[in-house]
Amino acid sequence: MKGSFLGEFEEVVLLATWVLKDQAYANTVRDEVSKHTQRDINLSAIHSALYRMERKGFLTSELGEASARRGGKRKRHFYVSTKGTEALNEIKRIRESFWQLVPATPVKGGSI
Amino acid sequence: MNNPKPPKLPLILLRLFCARHRLEELEGDLYEEFLENLEKKGLSKARRRYSWTIIRSFRRYIFEYQPQQYKLSYLSMMLRHYIKTAFRGIKSSKTLSLINLTGLSVGIASSLIIALFVADQYLLDDFIPDRAQIVRLEGQSDNSSTVGFSPLLHPGLGPAISELSPNVVSFTRMNKADINIRVEQEEEISFFKESFLFVDSSFFQMFPFELLQGRPDKVFESRRSIVITERMARKLFGTEDPIGKTVNASYHGRRSFVVTGILKDIPANSSIQFDLLSLADKNYSLNSGAFGPIPIYLKLVPGTDRQALAQLLSKEIANLTENQFIARQRYRFTAFDDIKYDTESTDRVIPAMNKSVIDLFVFLAIFILLLATINYINLSAARALQRGQEAGIRKVIGAGRGSFTTQFLTESLLLCWLTFPVAILLTHACIPAFENVLQKQLFNQYLTDPLFLVSVFGLVSLLGLIAGIYPSMIIFRFRFADFLKGKIGSSQKGNWFRKGLVVFQFTISIILILGTLMVERQLKFVQNQTLAFQAEQILVCDRALSGKLTQLKNALADIPAVNKVSLTTSPPGGDNAYMYGFNKTFGEILYWHEIDEDYIPLLKLNIVRGKAFDVEEKSSFDNQILINETMARLIETINPFNSDTPLDELYTFNGEQLRIRGVVEDFHIQSLHERIKPMIFQHGGSNPGAGNLMLRITPADMGNTMTRIRESWQEFIPHSPFKASFLDSQFEALYTSEVRLGKIFGVFTFLAVLISCMGLFGLSLHIAEVKTQEIGIRKVLGASISQIMSLLSGQIYLLIIVSAVIASPIAWYFGDRWLQGFAYRQTFSVGTFALTFFAALVLASLTTCWHTIKTARINPADTLRNE
Numbered sequence: 020m021k022g023s024f025l026g027e028f029e030e031v032v033l034l035a036t037w038v039l040k041d042q043a044y045a046n047t048v049r050d051e052v053s054k055h056t057q058r059d060i061n062l063s064a065i066h067s068a069l070y071r072m073e074r075k076g077f078l079t080s081e082l083g084e085a086s087a088r089r090g091g092k093r094k095r096h097f098y099v100s101t102k103g104t105e106a107l108n109e110i111k112r113i114r115e116s117f118w119q120l121v122p123a124t125p126v127k128g129g130s131i
Numbered sequence: 132m133n134n135p136k137p138p139k140l141p142l143i144l145l146r147l148f149c150a151r152h153r154l155e156e157l158e159g160d161l162y163e164e165f166l167e168n169l170e171k172k173g174l175s176k177a178r179r180r181y182s183w184t185i186i187r188s189f190r191r192y193i194f195e196y197q198p199q200q201y202k203l204s205y206l207s208m209m210l211r212h213y214i215k216t217a218f219r220g221i222k223s224s225k226t227l228s229l230i231n232l233t234g235l236s237v238g239i240a241s242s243l244i245i246a247l248f249v250a251d252q253y254l255l256d257d258f259i260p261d262r263a264q265i266v267r268l269e270g271q272s273d274n275s276s277t278v279g280f281s282p283l284l285h286p287g288l289g290p291a292i293s294e295l296s297p298n299v300v301s302f303t304r305m306n307k308a309d310i311n312i313r314v315e316q317e318e319e320i321s322f323f324k325e326s327f328l329f330v331d332s333s334f335f336q337m338f339p340f341e342l343l344q345g346r347p348d349k350v351f352e353s354r355r356s357i358v359i360t361e362r363m364a365r366k367l368f369g370t371e372d373p374i375g376k377t378v379n380a381s382y383h384g385r386r387s388f389v390v391t392g393i394l395k396d397i398p399a400n401s402s403i404q405f406d407l408l409s410l411a412d413k414n415y416s417l418n419s420g421a422f423g424p425i426p427i428y429l430k431l432v433p434g435t436d437r438q439a440l441a442q443l444l445s446k447e448i449a450n451l452t453e454n455q456f457i458a459r460q461r462y463r464f465t466a467f468d469d470i471k472y473d474t475e476s477t478d479r480v481i482p483a484m485n486k487s488v489i490d491l492f493v494f495l496a497i498f499i500l501l502l503a504t505i506n507y508i509n510l511s512a513a514r515a516l517q518r519g520q521e522a523g524i525r526k527v528i529g530a531g532r533g534s535f536t537t538q539f540l541t542e543s544l545l546l547c548w549l550t551f552p553v554a555i556l557l558t559h560a561c562i563p564a565f566e567n568v569l570q571k572q573l574f575n576q577y578l579t580d581p582l583f584l585v586s587v588f589g590l591v592s593l594l595g596l597i598a599g600i601y602p603s604m605i606i607f608r609f610r611f612a613d614f615l616k617g618k619i620g621s622s623q624k625g626n627w628f629r630k631g632l633v634v635f636q637f638t639i640s641i642i643l644i645l646g647t648l649m650v651e652r653q654l655k656f657v658q659n660q661t662l663a664f665q666a667e668q669i670l671v672c673d674r675a676l677s678g679k680l681t682q683l684k685n686a687l688a689d690i691p692a693v694n695k696v697s698l699t700t701s702p703p704g705g706d707n708a709y710m711y712g713f714n715k716t717f718g719e720i721l722y723w724h725e726i727d728e729d730y731i732p733l734l735k736l737n738i739v740r741g742k743a744f745d746v747e748e749k750s751s752f753d754n755q756i757l758i759n760e761t762m763a764r765l766i767e768t769i770n771p772f773n774s775d776t777p778l779d780e781l782y783t784f785n786g787e788q789l790r791i792r793g794v795v796e797d798f799h800i801q802s803l804h805e806r807i808k809p810m811i812f813q814h815g816g817s818n819p820g821a822g823n824l825m826l827r828i829t830p831a832d833m834g835n836t837m838t839r840i841r842e843s844w845q846e847f848i849p850h851s852p853f854k855a856s857f858l859d860s861q862f863e864a865l866y867t868s869e870v871r872l873g874k875i876f877g878v879f880t881f882l883a884v885l886i887s888c889m890g891l892f893g894l895s896l897h898i899a900e901v902k903t904q905e906i907g908i909r910k911v912l913g914a915s916i917s918q919i920m921s922l923l924s925g926q927i928y929l930l931i932i933v934s935a936v937i938a939s940p941i942a943w944y945f946g947d948r949w950l951q952g953f954a955y956r957q958t959f960s961v962g963t964f965a966l967t968f969f970a971a972l973v974l975a976s977l978t979t980c981w982h983t984i985k986t987a988r989i990n991p992a993d994t995l996r997n998e
Contacts, residue, residue, distance in 0.1 A: 045160045046167075062164055063187040066157065070192040082156070088166060092159030 025077070025106055031056060032068045033077060033107060037099045044083070044094045045069060069097055077103035137165045138178050141185035149193040157193070161185065210541075217542035224514055227893055228546065231510050234889040235594070236550045238503020240557035241882050243587065244565055245496035247558070249489055251573050255402050255471055261430060264300070265337060265467035266437065268292070268427045269476055270460040282465075282478045283424035285457050287417035289331070292444050298435040303331040304411045304425045305403075307479045311851055312407075313379040314367050322852040324673075325363065327380070328405035328480070329412075329425075337430045338403065344374060345392025351410055357388035358408040362396050378407070400574040402471050402481045417452040426478035429464070437464045488872065495879050498639050502883055505632045506890040507598045511543060512629060513897035515602035522606050536603045543599030544592060551591045555584075568874050570867075630930060633894060636887040637934035637971065638941075643880040644967050645942035646949075649957075650873040653950065656957045657802075657866055664703065664734050664798075666858035668830060671702040672844070673854040674822040681819065683847040687826060690843070692836040694827045697729040698815065702825045703800045704861035714784070717769050721762070721784070722810045724800075725819060730812070731757075731795065733827050740778070741793030744814050752814040755792035756784070762809035763794045784811065799955075802865035825858075888978045891927065895979035899923060899986040907991035919987040924979050931975050935968045 025033065035051035036043040049065045052058075072078045078097045085093045099107075142158070149157060161184060168177035196208070221228045256262055268288060269280035286304055293299040306329045314321050335347035342350070343361060350358050357378055364373040378388045388409060397404055411425065431437070441462045449458040465473060472486040515522070522535070530538075559578065566572055577583045677683075680698055688696045701724040714721045728744040739760065744752065758766070763778060770777045781788045797807045828836055844853040863870070906919055950956040 045156075046163050049164075061187050062160060062184050063190065066160070066188065067190050067192055070153075070195070085159075088163055089159035090162040092155050092162065094159050094163075095156040 025110060028064070029068050029072055029077075030107070030110060032065060033072060033099060033103055036069075036078065036097050037104070037107070041096065041098070043097045048097070072103070073097070076100060077106060135169060135174050135177075137162065137181045141182045145185050145188065145193070148189070150196045153193060153195070157188070209537075213538055213541040214545065216538065217545045220514070220542055221546060226896065227510055227514050230889045230893050231507055231546060232550055232553070234506045234886050235503050235547065236553040236557055237882060238499050238506075238886055239550060239554035239587075239591065239594075240561065241879060242496035242500040242503075243554065243558045244561055245492050245499075245879075247562070247573060247575075247577055248565065248569065248571075249492055249496070251400070251571075251575055252471075252484065252489060254575060255400055256467070258398060258400065259338060259467075261337070262467045264430050264433055266429050266431060266464035267467070267470055267478070268429060268462060269465055270462050280463055280476045281424075282426045282476050284427055284460075285417060285454075286411070286425050286427070287452075288444075288448075288457075289427045289429070291417055291448070291451055292429065292440075295443060295447055296440055298432045298440060300430040300432060301333040301336050302427060302429045303334045303337055304427050305330050305334075305478070305480045306411060306425045307405060310380050312367075313850070315377075315379070316368070321367075323367070324852065324854070325407055326405050327407045327409060328403070329409055331411060334408070337428065340397065340401075341395040343393045343395050350392035353389070353391070354410055355387065355389050356391040356410065358392035358394055359390055360394045360396050360406050363406040364390075364393055398574070399572055417457065418454060426480055428467075431464075440464070485868075488868070492875075495643075495876075498643075499879060499883050499886065502636050502639060502886045502890075504594055504598065505636055506886055506893070507543075507594065508601050509629050509632050509890055510893040510897075511539075511598055512602045512605060513893065515539065515606055535606060536600065539603035539606075540596060540599040543602075544595040547591045547595030547598070551588060554591070555587070565875070568871055570871075629894070630926075633890065633927075633930050634934050634937070636890055637931055637975075638938045640880075640884045640887045641935055641938035641967060641971055642942045642945075643876075643883050644970065645938065645963065646946060647873070647877050647880045648963050648967065649942075649946045649950070650869070650876055652957050652963070653953065654866065654869055654873055656955075657869070657953075664858060665827075666704075666862060668828055669702075669733070669858040670826045670828055670840075670855050671704075671858055671861060672824040672826075673852075675848050675851040677848045677851065679847040680822065680824070681817075683843060684824060686843045686847065687824065687840060690836065690839050692829045692832065693840070694829060695729050695733040696827075697733045697825045698727050698819055699730050699823055699825060700725040701800055702823050702858065702861075703734070703798070704802075704858055704865060716771050716782070717765055717809070719765065719809060722808045723785075724810060724812050725815045726757075726812045727815055727819065730825075733825060734798070736798055737796045738793045739796050741791065743793055743795075751792060752816045754788070755790045755814075757793045757795050757812040758791055759795050759807070759810045759812075760797045761807050762811060763791075765809045766791075802862075884974070888974060891975055891978045892982075895924070895927065895982045898926070899982040903986060903989065903994045906986060906989070907994035910991040911995070916984075916987045920980075920983050923983045923986065924976065927975055927979055928972065931968075931971055935971065939964055 031052055032048060035048045035055070039047055039051055045062060045065050048069065049060055049062055052065070053060050069078065069080075073080055077100060079100050080095050080097045083094045083096045085091050145157070146154065161181060164184070165177050165181045168180050172180075259265070267282055268284060269282045270284050270288075271280045289302040289304060293302055308327050308329070309324050310327045312323050312325055314323070332348075332351035335342075335350075339347075342358070345358065350356055359367070359373065359378070367373065367378065368376055373390045373393060376390050378390060379386055380388060394408065397406075431440070441464055444462045445460070448460065448462075452458050465476075470481050471483060472489075474483040474485050477483045525535070525538075555578075562573060684696045684698050687693055726744075728746050731738065731743045738757075740763070741757075743757065744755075766777050766782070771782075772780050774780050778791050778794070781790055783789070795812065799807065800810070801808075826840070840855070841853050902923065906914075906922075909919060909922075950958075
């Protein structure tokens with residue numbers, strides 16, 4: 020179905036949001052994604068992905084509390100929607116069905 | 132710092148453009164990240180990261196404005212609106228926009244190319260820090276008939292002037308010559324002809340060329356020292372260490388030099404180019420009569436009154452020398468930066484380029500840019516008028532003058548900014564071709580020069596502003612009613628202005644076409660002059676000094692394909708070694724050429740009076756001479772003995788009584804820039820001092836002939852290298868600057884005409900569109916297609932005729948001034964003018980006919996239905 024497709028980066032961001040439960044906003048999501056992927060990621064990339072997925076309906080959001088640490092600005096919390104969890108599960112299912120078919124022989128040219 | 136803050140400017144940008152409902156959370160996130168980075172990585176990194184993130188944030192999500200929140204980001208919204216309508220405008224008239232874009236890019240690119248080459252010439256030598264203090268000494272002798280100052284002076288003047296005034300910091304003589312050198316290495320002898328620069332040891336104080344090996348103050352401790360460039364070291368000695376190696380050269384008795392230093396290769400932006408650097412001869416005393424004249428360069432204390440110093444030298448020189456010639460000279464200084472433009476008094480060191488050629492190119496650049504701008508203004512105005520209704524509605528809704536102006540400016544700027552990368556790419560792509568034609572590499576790296584990019588961008592933006600203001604001005608002059616009736620499109624307002632611009636464009640184009648034709652004609656004329664010799668069959672060998680030249684000549688004459696061989700000082704077209712001197716009796720400088728009996732028949736010259744030299748009359752070689760027609764006229768005019776037959780008298784030349792044996796027709800030994808001089812031809816006799824061999828060859832089996840000539844040469848003169856070229860190529864070399872000028876001029880003329888035609892194309896499109904309804908009605912009433920075509924294009928022909936009338940006298944004036952530089956020239960012909968006008972008319976018809984025919988053939992029903 021068009022619109023339910025998730026990019027690799029989007030998938031990771033969505034997973035991070037899910038893992039963080041009600042602590043998910045741009046900065047924590049960034050830290051979480053960085054931690055797991057071991058990559059340095061620019062905040063704007065996270066913003067872009069979050070807002071895009073909100074538009075597509077994978078995420079919902081609401082404004083949260085302000086704090087001095089944020090210069091008195093409120094933060095936007097993101098939550099994974101039902102559509103989001105369904106999309107993640109779908110991806111997992113597709114991947115696993117592939118993995119079961121992968122032969123046990125080593126990849127050509129590989130050393131492991 | 133107690134309370135470190137994130138950088139302000141990025142935040143302001145974010146606040147300006149970001150959608151209101153996103154701003155708060157984004158700012159918060161960014162600030163939080165900033166504080167985190169501050170603790171972990173320090174202030175500067177945190178600030179950099181903050182700015183970078185904001186720059187990266189300019190993506191779709193910050194522009195997701197919500198409709199009900201328009202008022203919150205007014206500037207951003209209006210800009211968006213303007214940009215949107217601008218793009219719509221550009222899209223709605225694709226042809227006009229494309230013409231606009233192409234014309235402007237081509238115009239900007241071609242003027243950029245010219246500007247780059249001119250800037251390169253202007254920035255020549257900018258690596259010499261004190262060049263403002265460096266001058267060249269020049270002298271003028273009163274009793275010489277040549278007007279103007281010469282830089283070739285007595286070498287003793289350098290020390291003399293530095294003793295006269297404390298303002299002289301240092302001085303060096305400089306002389307450049309191509310000299311044959313010989314290098315012996317492991318039993319192998321190789322010959323080269325390379326450019327030497329002869330200087331004084333103070334050279335490096337004035338011109339700080341970089342030494343890779345050796346110290347500037349030490350390299351010239353011996354008179355046999357020589358400093359060579361890296362390039363030359365590789366050429367002569369390969370990979371071996373050149374220091375201490377011997378270079379043999381035949382120069383004024385000094386035969387062998389020892390390499391004491393290696394120079395970094397001379398940069399291409401130096402006007403002084405050489406490969407070997409060695410000391411000039413010892414200074415002669417100012418009293419010595421015989422001297423080799425040489426250019427002298429001085430470095431003066433900053434702020435020296437140069438005129439006063441020159442006057443001091445002119446006055447005091449009489450006390451320093453008994454040589455009347457030097458004592459009578461007057462002196463002046465020419466600034467180092469002016470020497471490269473000084474074609475009047477040239478030395479061999481710094482090649483001079485005619486400043487008027489550079490000016491011409493600057494004018495060309497400005498003209499082309501003007502043409503492109505005019506096109507742009509004209510087309511934008513036409514398009515703006517077409518969109519009169521849109522403007523009318525805006526005005527009724529309440530758009531003020533400011534908003535109109537902003538809208539047109541945005542549109543114009545956008546289009547101009549689109550041309551910027553196109554123009555830069557075009558420039559970049561075309562530069563190699565121009566380097567090829569001009570035989571000159573651009574030295575300055577313009578693409579990586581931020582100043583260049585910024586100034587071009589600024590120029591483009593300025594163009595956009597200028598071109599945007601005019602249409603907004605004419606639009607604003609109309610009243611509301613006009614707008615809503617949609618009458619603006621066909622309005623006459625501003626029409627005379629646009630027509631004036633078209634006339635201006637065509638005037639410039641016609642001038643350029645006339646100029647190009649004229650340069651072509653003159654070049655063809657010049658080249659035809661050399662055809663008389665059948666120059667392509669005459670081979671000229673480089674000058675060699677040897678006692679065996681006569682024997683070599685006889686050996687060469689035995690080769691069957693060689694028809695004639697002549698030994699002379701003066702092959703036509705360049706490398707000459709003739710003498711000249713002022714003759715008191717005739718009050719002019721006379722030119723002496725040493726020839727032999729084969730010279731005249733080899734060049735197929737006619738004898739107009741008397742006889743040529745004849746081998747049967749060897750006695751005539753010593754005391755008889757040939758003269759040319761110019762000399763004969765001079766003798767007849769002056770007639771020193773008041774004789775009835777002045778050409779039969781005996782005259783004393785160079786202390787010898789000589790009889791005139793014959794008169795040769797006038798022919799060109801030098802380029803056609805020079806007037807034919809009074810010339811005397813003397814036979815070299817049995818022991819000639821001449822050094823050039825000239826051969827007339829049958830063109831068949833050239834390779835074999837050349838091999839045999841080379842073998843004979845090596846047999847008789849093994850110490851000097853054999854080099855030869857054909858006479859026609861030597862003559863061509865005399866006109867390279869004109870040939871290049873012609874080519875470049877041609878290309879830019881083509882571009883200028885192309886741009887003008889684009890403008891015309893746009894204008895005819897506009898006229899056709901405006902008049903569709905009128906034509907519809909005419910057709911209904913019975914007008915034929917040809918009548919309608921003449922109605923549509925009649926105006927344009929009128930404009931071109933007006934342009935032609937304006938252009939002719941201007942082209943004639945400037946062309947005539949250029950031709951003054953040639954002593955022998957073609958004059959303008961009426962035919963050239965007629966041809967040009969005809970071409971302009973044809974061109975204009977071709978450009979306009981497409982629209983004209985299309986409009987004339989439209990079914991009137993289609994156009995009239997609109998009403």
